[in-house]
Amino acid sequence: MSTASGFKEHPHRKQSTLTLLEFLFGLLEMHNQAQGPTERLIESASDDSQAALVAIGDHLGLNMESVLLTPTAAANASAPQTPLLTSLSDGYGWIVLYGFRGGKVRVALAQGEVIEERLVKPADIGKLLGRSDAGISEWLLAQAQAPFENAVSQDHHAHMPPFRRLLELLRADRHDLWLLLGLALGSGLLALASPVAVQALVNTVAMGGMGQPLIVLATILFFFLSFAGAVYVLESYLVEIVQRRIFVRLAADLAYRLPRVRSDTYDSQHGAELVNRFFDVLTLQKAGSSLLLDGLSTVVQTCVGLIMLAFYHPFLLAFDVVLLLAITAIVFLLGRGAVTTAIQESISKYALVAWLESVAGNIQTFKFGNGATMAANRTDQLALDYLTAKRQHYRVLLGQVIGSVALYAIASTALLAIGGYLVIDGHLTLGQLVAAELIVSSALLALIKFGKHLEGFYDLMAGTDKIGHLLDLPLEASAEVDAEFNGPASLTISNLKFGFNSHRPLFSDFSMHVQPGEKIAILGGPGSGKTALASLLSGMRQAQAGQIQINGQALNDLRLSSLRQNIAVVSRLEIFHDSILENVRLGDANVSVADVERALAKVGLTGMDLDTVMSPGGSPLANSQAIQVMLARAITSRPALLIVDGILDALDAQLQQKLASALFAADAPWTLLLLTGSQELAALCGREIHLPRAAHD
Numbered sequence: 001m002s003t004a005s006g007f008k009e010h011p012h013r014k015q016s017t018l019t020l021l022e023f024l025f026g027l028l029e030m031h032n033q034a035q036g037p038t039e040r041l042i043e044s045a046s047d048d049s050q051a052a053l054v055a056i057g058d059h060l061g062l063n064m065e066s067v068l069l070t071p072t073a074a075a076n077a078s079a080p081q082t083p084l085l086t087s088l089s090d091g092y093g094w095i096v097l098y099g100f101r102g103g104k105v106r107v108a109l110a111q112g113e114v115i116e117e118r119l120v121k122p123a124d125i126g127k128l129l130g131r132s133d134a135g136i137s138e139w140l141l142a143q144a145q146a147p148f149e150n151a152v153s154q155d156h157h158a159h160m161p162p163f164r165r166l167l168e169l170l171r172a173d174r175h176d177l178w179l180l181l182g183l184a185l186g187s188g189l190l191a192l193a194s195p196v197a198v199q200a201l202v203n204t205v206a207m208g209g210m211g212q213p214l215i216v217l218a219t220i221l222f223f224f225l226s227f228a229g230a231v232y233v234l235e236s237y238l239v240e241i242v243q244r245r246i247f248v249r250l251a252a253d254l255a256y257r258l259p260r261v262r263s264d265t266y267d268s269q270h271g272a273e274l275v276n277r278f279f280d281v282l283t284l285q286k287a288g289s290s291l292l293l294d295g296l297s298t299v300v301q302t303c304v305g306l307i308m309l310a311f312y313h314p315f316l317l318a319f320d321v322v323l324l325l326a327i328t329a330i331v332f333l334l335g336r337g338a339v340t341t342a343i344q345e346s347i348s349k350y351a352l353v354a355w356l357e358s359v360a361g362n363i364q365t366f367k368f369g370n371g372a373t374m375a376a377n378r379t380d381q382l383a384l385d386y387l388t389a390k391r392q393h394y395r396v397l398l399g400q401v402i403g404s405v406a407l408y409a410i411a412s413t414a415l416l417a418i419g420g421y422l423v424i425d426g427h428l429t430l431g432q433l434v435a436a437e438l439i440v441s442s443a444l445l446a447l448i449k450f451g452k453h454l455e456g457f458y459d460l461m462a463g464t465d466k467i468g469h470l471l472d473l474p475l476e477a478s479a480e481v482d483a484e485f486n487g488p489a490s491l492t493i494s495n496l497k498f499g500f501n502s503h504r505p506l507f508s509d510f511s512m513h514v515q516p517g518e519k520i521a522i523l524g525g526p527g528s529g530k531t532a533l534a535s536l537l538s539g540m541r542q543a544q545a546g547q548i549q550i551n552g553q554a555l556n557d558l559r560l561s562s563l564r565q566n567i568a569v570v571s572r573l574e575i576f577h578d579s580i581l582e583n584v585r586l587g588d589a590n591v592s593v594a595d596v597e598r599a600l601a602k603v604g605l606t607g608m609d610l611d612t613v614m615s616p617g618g619s620p621l622a623n624s625q626a627i628q629v630m631l632a633r634a635i636t637s638r639p640a641l642l643i644v645d646g647i648l649d650a651l652d653a654q655l656q657q658k659l660a661s662a663l664f665a666a667d668a669p670w671t672l673l674l675l676t677g678s679q680e681l682a683a684l685c686g687r688e689i690h691l692p693r694a695a696h697d
């Protein structure tokens, strides 16, 4: 329920909303939110409805999705990482549901400055809401847009160490992981049932007992082992859930992050190739689950076993100490450099894949001339690099495997010798010796598998490091002011200075002014800086000096998302693998099929089957048709400023004329900047501006 006017007029509602947002940031562990901007955003909201809260959340990195639910359904769907919230019926406060504890729903009430946390029966939520009925109402499902924000390196020059990053990636699952540790401890203890039972059996047999004790023993053992089995099944279910969550969280995080990556990141790196690192989430899942399931229980079983052994005799305690020292030496001393070599192996793997992608992506180049030979030779070289890296990593691993195997042989023999001596000397019963043998040999046998677990651990570190590179891609900084558009935009550039290279600026003192609705051609030769100018105007690059104003607002002060909702840039061919329909409307449900057909017709493309799936290269459409699709996409968003950069230059004169009449018409509802090297095209615009210099002068 909301009141008609904004938060500003209702200080109590404003304060409740601030309290609510702070609570949500804490719950979702979003630590980067300062109170100042949050308060300003709340104050500048047009009204105090839930829809306004969604917009505020969006600016603060909170995704809030509106869903219609009964209070009980909302409680069932809620969890600490996905809380559900709605307005209290008094119109001032908010209620948040965030999962269950002990059969009751965890509820937070934000009223003024106070946040009150309670445990409530699901049936009582309706009452809390201030409603008598428990009918369906609108709830907001809140989630962090970038759930892995805490796993991003704060220092731009150094990546976070992989182990710390792994802990951050798993932070949201820490409660489940503690539970898993508890279960592993339990199953470790239960696994001792067999040796203890055998010890009892041997002692009974040695004393001549039979029959009934055996049945009792067998029954108890069966009970323990079944219970241990059930615990293992539970552990495996928990690990499965954690695996699913990591996958979904990483996907959501990247969907947020990638469109916001700074454009200059792609000057030296290939975006699509970088994304291959997503597949390391599979390494995280596989190596992580085997470590959590087998690795953890092996460690627990070994520890429990060794502790039990220590109680048998001081000699066996000494044996434990030596064994632990030896294991420590294998892990830390023999394993020096293993994480680095695993990362190096992973880097060389990605280099090879990147090369194969280049080959697959340049079909013509590698079919002709020396292309195929180059493809083969470079692949050989990269495969060789991979083998070298893998060999170096394996050298470290091999040392550890040999160490574990040797330790197994020595420790098993030593235990038999010490145990045998203690039995002969009467310090140990026969049953105790057999039990000790069983406990330690299973722990020692695990040592042989230990190498495999260590390999899994190093893979996990390398995979985390690679995923970290994706998370560490630098994001664009955006200012806070929303861009104001109302019809075609005006544009003023004053004393612009920009160059990729400080010794050779592309623009040293460039100024121009464009009236709202004007259609202007900016003429420049190859390499004169047309694309650079388009990037500056769309906030993809920053000028070194000077100012750009759109509708009188300084571009640097504007929130990039609000700016880009209202301008369109058509530069190089960019088609994604989907139908023509989606390539034009970009998933906007407000754009109908008829709208798309109209836009296509406007740019001269008629009679197309809108369901035709296009490849990133534009096929099966012709190049010029793919360009028309991109232009249709641009005008469908009804931009206030349309920037067309060079893409019309290569088209045939007749098509250029047709497009000019659609895009350059004086009454077209946008301001047009045509960046071009073609005099003929420029002549079709209302006015021409010449770029200050050509690249080759």
Ligand SMILES: Nc1ncnc2c1ncn2[C@@H]1O[C@H](COP(=O)(O)OP(=O)(O)OP(=O)(O)O)[C@@H](O)[C@H]1O
Residues within 6 Å of the ligand: 267, 500, 501, 506, 524, 525, 526, 527, 528, 529, 530, 531, 532, 533, 646, 677, 695
């Ligand atoms: N990312 C970059 N890093 C360094 N230099 C760059 C980068 N992008 C472009 N340049 C250089 O800046 C100059 C201007 O490039 P820009 O792409 O803006 O020119 P253009 O006018 O659009 O050229 P064309 O008409 O050939 O597309 C060129 O000399 C180019 O080599």
